[in-house]
Amino acid sequence: SQQGEEDPQALSIQEGENATMNCSYKTSINNLQWYRQNSGRGLVHLILIRSNEREKHSGRLRVTLDTSKKSSSLLITASRAADTASYFCATTPNFGNEKLTFGTGTRLTIIP
Amino acid sequence: DAGVTQSPTHLIKTRGQQVTLRCSPKSGHDTVSWYQQALGQGPQFIFQYYEEEERQRGNFPDRFSGHQFPNYSSELNVNALLLGDSALYLCASSAGGTQYFGPGTRLLVL
Numbered sequence: 001s002q003q004g005e006e007d008p009q010a011l012s013i014q015e016g017e018n019a020t021m022n023c024s025y026k027t028s029i030n031n032l033q034w035y036r037q038n039s040g041r042g043l044v045h046l047i048l049i050r051s052n053e054r055e056k057h058s059g060r061l062r063v064t065l066d067t068s069k070k071s072s073s074l075l076i077t078a079s080r081a082a083d084t085a086s087y088f089c090a091t092t093p094n095f096g097n098e099k100l101t102f103g104t105g106t107r108l109t110i111i112p
Numbered sequence: 113d114a115g116v117t118q119s120p121t122h123l124i125k126t127r128g129q130q131v132t133l134r135c136s137p138k139s140g141h142d143t144v145s146w147y148q149q150a151l152g153q154g155p156q157f158i159f160q161y162y163e164e165e166e167r168q169r170g171n172f173p174d175r176f177s178g179h180q181f182p183n184y185s186s187e188l189n190v191n192a193l194l195l196g197d198s199a200l201y202l203c204a205s206s207a208g209g210t211q212y213f214g215p216g217t218r219l220l221v222l
Contacts, residue, residue: 035213040149040200042214043155043213044213088154090154098143098160098208099145099170100155100157101157103154
């Protein structure tokens with residue numbers, strides 16, 4: 001079963017704009033990760049945030065985590081056409097358990 | 113350094129047949145996990161292998177089985193294929209941390 005849901009399910013923005021997608025999950029977690037998937041192929045790891053962290057940055061990516069609300073957000077700044085992909089959040093339940101439970105994904109389209 | 117590789121890329125089978133998918137982990141990784149991704153859905157965890165043993169298993173029937181070899185490569189076997197087994201099968205490798213995914217094998221069951 002899916003751990004949670006991403007919101008929105010689909011998002012279309014102009015190139016150069018910022019894109020924000022949200023993820024909600026159901027159970028307590030050890031960490032939360034974001035992955036990108038192009039055209040239904042393999043997933044690319046983007047960023048990991050631990051349960052005791054609130055915000056993390058990596059290049060044009062900013063991730064926040066609110067464990068009290070069981071939610072996370074991924075912000076992509078200054079979007080590019082190459083950012084067009086599906087984005088998934090995934091959680092691990094506890095330390096040492098690497099099983100990933102994925103959300104339903106957000107389909108992001110960047111309009112040139 | 114090669115990443116995670118999977119074979120074959122695509123596969124077409126008929127109901128009732130059996131299929132074997134293969135995965136070679138990233139160099140230095142000793143843990144392999146398998147996921148099934150139906151169209152339009154997020155990946156779902158099938159099972160994980162470490163030191164040639166199944167360490168964890170998701171909510172999948174016994175028709176799904178696996179194996180890990182001494183070189184850490186892994187196979188996923190699915191018996192008595194059903195139409196609902198049509199999906200993208202993803203392999204991921206890790207070494208106690210981030211999981212790195214292969215390109216997947218797309219299985220179509222007719």
